[in-house]
Amino acid sequence: MATMDDIAARAGVSRGAVSLALRRSPKISAKTTEHIFKVATEMGYRPNLNASRLAAKDFSTxxxxxxxxxxxxxxxxxxxxxxxxxxxxxxxxxxxxxxxxxxxxxxxxxxxxxxxxxxxxxxxxxxxxxxxxxxxxxxxxxxxxxxxxxxxxxxDDVLGGRLAADHIKKPRHTHVAHIDGGDGAGAAPRKTAFLNVFESNDAVDLTVLKGDYTQEGGYRCARVLFSGPRPPSAIFAANDLTALGVLGAAREFGLIAGEHFDLVGFDDITLAAYDYISLTTISYSxxxxxxxxxxxxxxxxxxxxxxxxxxxxxxxxxxx
Amino acid sequence: MATMDDIAARAGVSRGAVSLALRRSPKISAKTTEHIFKVATEMGYRPNLNASRLAAKDFSTxxxxxxxxxxxxxxxxxxxxxxxxxxxxxxxxxxxxxxxxxxxxxxxxxxxxxxxxxxxxxxxxxxxxxxxxxxxxxxxxxxxxxxxxxxxxxxDDVLGGRLAADHIKKPRHTHVAHIDGGDGAGAAPRKTAFLNVFESNDAVDLTVLKGDYTQEGGYRCARVLFSGPRPPSAIFAANDLTALGVLGAAREFGLIAGEHFDLVGFDDITLAAYDYISLTTISYSxxxxxxxxxxxxxxxxxxxxxxxxxxxxxxxxxxx
Structure with a gap:
């Protein structure tokens, strides 16, 4: 990149003049400033934001x-x-x-x-x-x-968790699982709101596993659920990536979502709408x-x- | 954030001493420097990289x-x-x-x-x-x-394009389409290598559409292909996202990849391996x-x- 020395040589002025002009100092005439800027721009000079921001205290990033x-x-x-x-x-x-x-x-x-x-x-x-x-x-x-x-x-994670629970509740599932989002953003209120809907109901067997909002986490937890003695008939995955992991594990166990168990995700990622995934989910903008x-x-x-x-x-x- | 004045007040020294100490100047005793650093750290002071990098000419980002x-x-x-x-x-x-x-x-x-x-x-x-x-x-x-x-x-995009073509060539398709990657990285050699395999063969009807490496682009192009008079029996999508778009469009036309037409993607994204997508693709690390x-x-x-x-x-x- 062009230095102030390079610009000074090309513009036929001193390095000091270049420095002053680039700072738009009133010590240099407007005409000379314009000339120096033109040469500097031609040579690919760019203001050093680190320096100019320090000088101007303008932190715009x-x-x-x-x-x-x-x-x-x-x-x-x-x-x-x-x-x-x-x-x-x-x-x-x-x-x-x-x-x-x-x-x-x-x-x-x-x-x-x-x-x-x-x-x-x-x-x-x-x-x-x-x-x-x-x-x-x-x-x-x-x-x-x-x-x-x-x-x-x-x-609104509380409303989202409740919507997921209400959907699962309707067909009266008795073995319900939640794969949560671990320490991830919004995971706690989604879980609490979901569990609240079922906790007063002794007829429902609730399992909660700790996920991490990733596909791998959903896959890992779903394998545990599907290989247990009483696989869940409905799963609320804390986000759609987790739900994709559940779908992957389900196929390995010969299970089809919507047929052998109900699945609800959260986020409505683009893929969720695709016919071959077709995921029930919680959507927002x-x-x-x-x-x-x-x-x-x-x-x-x-x-x-x-x-x-x-x-x-x-x-x-x-x-x- | 704590300023040098704040640190000076808390440490009981002058602002000048703080400034020198933070620059580890030899003008300040090691003991005083250590004291000032301790106070500064307690107060949440962080070195200003913009300034220190300019001073040290160490641009490590x-x-x-x-x-x-x-x-x-x-x-x-x-x-x-x-x-x-x-x-x-x-x-x-x-x-x-x-x-x-x-x-x-x-x-x-x-x-x-x-x-x-x-x-x-x-x-x-x-x-x-x-x-x-x-x-x-x-x-x-x-x-x-x-x-x-x-x-x-x-x-190696040339090898990748050729591998896709060789796979499609084997079952002797006669209507082959390529949805390319537009101006995207690697799109041109993938296309050229793919087309080279078929161009000497008059029995194959080749169609090339301009995509853009996105799911939306793949969907848009596939709709054009499937609604035409002679839908392709094999499609090489320039990347897996494009192929996902093709799968979405295919379902709308009641077509299933692997059954009604062959599909090859490029990238081997995590989803490609999933049983319910199960995409043939070009893989690399x-x-x-x-x-x-x-x-x-x-x-x-x-x-x-x-x-x-x-x-x-x-x-x-x-x-x-």
């Missing part, structure tokens, strides 16, 4: 931390985040937590060290108090969960989720003292 | 540009990129091109302005000469395609691809004059 890039809902939420009305994509650093809280911490440290102006956490594995502490340091939005004193956008996350973090950046907001999107049951 | 986060192979390649033997995740900025060359350009500009030390392009939509120009400015690795004078890692990309960019950073390397991974046909 957002940090977006995605807990698991393998989950297709993340790409959908990101699409919503960047889809602005004016078509300008907000300057963002993305980082992946690679499904590990430890890696998430390292990435947040990196964001802080790079002085991002705000952080958006998509499906974080970190405990509430850690995220609350982060939100005290800089504008922070949590996507997928509700945390006191933090701006949040999430699906991920594009809205991303858009609202952007609006919340922008609002917090412009007013750090604004009251905290938690926005819950209403989910609906899609029967397939 | 890689920029990773992913053309389309919706393609699940991207997350697999990223996993391979960060899986180092010592478990240390390389400091990286991720950016998504959101399947648009224009957005890719904006993200590369952002990388350059942030002075990343190297760029890795995963499945870029940019033309060769633009990537070659970028590689002249800073260490650059292209993943998924082969470009002169650029370090590259890719699957994405984890190796990510690891080799990291090794290539690290090597280029330590020796800008090293000869350029193109590493082709051998693919294999998986019949399902």
């Amino acid at each position: 957002f940090g977006l931390l995605v807990s698991d890039l393998h989950n297709p809902i993340m790409a959908d939420i990101l699409d919503g985040f960047v889809m602005t009305d004016d078509g300008d994509i907000p300057d963002t650093y993305l980082a992946s937590g690679f499904n590990s809280a430890k890696t998430e911490r390292a990435m947040i440290d990196s964001f802080l060290s790079h002085r991002v102006k705000g952080v958006v956490l998509l499906g974080s594995l970190l405990p509430d108090d850690e995220i609350r502490k982060l939100a005290q340091q800089l504008p922070t939005v949590a996507v997928g969960r509700s945390i006191d004193s933090v701006d949040c956008v999430l699906v 991920r594009a809205d989720m991303g858009r609202i996350a952007r609006e919340l973090v922008q609002r917090r950046c412009s007013d750090v003292h604004a009251p905290f907001q938690t926005i819950e999107l209403p989910p609906q049951l899609i029967v397939r | 890689f920029g990773l540009l992913v053309s389309d986060l919706h393609n699940p192979i991207m997350a697999d390649i990223l996993d391979g990129f960060v899986m180092t033997d010592d478990g240390d995740i390389p400091d990286t900025y991720l950016a998504s091109g959101f399947n648009s060359a224009k957005t890719e350009r904006a993200m590369i500009d952002s990388f350059l302005s942030h002075r990343v030390k190297g760029v890795v392009l995963l499945g870029s939509l940019l033309p060769d000469d633009e990537i070659r120009k970028l590689a002249q400015q800073l260490p650059t690795v292209a993943v998924g395609r082969s470009i002169d004078s650029v370090d590259c890692v890719l699957v 994405r984890a190796d691809m990510g690891r080799i990309a990291r090794e290539l960019v690290q090597r280029r950073c330590s020796d800008v004059h090293a000869p350029f390397q193109t590493i082709e991974l051998p693919p294999q046909l998986i019949v399902r």
Whole structure:
């Protein structure tokens, strides 16, 4: 890349003049400044944002931390985040937590060290108090969960869990299993709301296994369920990836969802609608989720003292 | 976040002493430096990398540009990129091109302005000469395609296309279609190698439609094929996402892959192996691809004059 010395030589001015011009100093005439900028641009010079941001204290970059890039809902939420009305994509650093809280911490440290102006956490594995502490340091939005004193956008997980339970309850299943989302965002309220519907009913045998929102986790848990003495006649998987894992395991046991057992997922990923998967699931708008996350973090950046907001999107049951 | 003034007040020293200590200046005693660091750490102070990197000229961050986060192979390649033997995740900025060359350009500009030390392009939509120009400015690795004078890692697309054609040729299909990958990485050699196998044979009726490596693109093209006067008896989809789109369209026409027509994909995504999708496809190691990309960019950073390397991974046909 062209240095200030290169530009000075080409423009026929001193290095000092180039430095002043590129900072738009009034010490250099407008005409010379224009000439130097023209030469600099021709030579492929780009302003060093690290330096100019430090000088101008203009930190315009957002940090977006995605807990698991393998989950297709993340790409959908990101699409919503960047889809602005004016078509300008907000300057963002993305980082992946690679499904590990430890890696998430390292990435947040990196964001802080790079002085991002705000952080958006998509499906974080970190405990509430850690995220609350982060939100005290800089504008922070949590996507997928509700945390006191933090701006949040999430699906109404309680309603989602209840919709799944009501659907399963109707045909009066007696062996019901839930593969939960472990420490993942929204996993706890989905589980609690689901179990609440059945707990007062002694006729229903409930099994809960700990999943992790991944296909592998769903596959592993479903194998345990299907090889047990009383395989469940209905399974609520905490998300669609988990449900895909259940479908994979089911086939190995010669079981077909909808025929030998009922299955409900959560998220309505694109694949869920496909005829050959045809998954009953809890649906909501991920594009809205991303858009609202952007609006919340922008609002917090412009007013750090604004009251905290938690926005819950209403989910609906899609029967397939 | 704690400022130097806050730290000075708590540590009972001057702001100047804090500044010197945090830069580990010899002008401050080791004992005082240690005291100040302890207080600073307690107060949540983090070094400003923008500033310290400028001072130290240590730009240790890689920029990773992913053309389309919706393609699940991207997350697999990223996993391979960060899986180092010592478990240390390389400091990286991720950016998504959101399947648009224009957005890719904006993200590369952002990388350059942030002075990343190297760029890795995963499945870029940019033309060769633009990537070659970028590689002249800073260490650059292209993943998924082969470009002169650029370090590259890719699957052997020519062999992959030929394997797909040989598989389709055997049962002697007479109406064969290819839904290509448009301007996407590796699309051109896959297509050429596939068509080469059939072109000398007048008995085969070949149709090529322009796809874009997305599920939607595969669905759209397959609808055109299935609603035409002579639907193909075999389809080679340029990647598995495209093939998933074909499967979706097929069901709408009452057609079943493997029964009414043969289908071959490319990538062997996790879903391809599932019994209820069971897609014949071209497979290769994405984890190796990510690891080799990291090794290539690290090597280029330590020796800008090293000869350029193109590493082709051998693919294999998986019949399902």
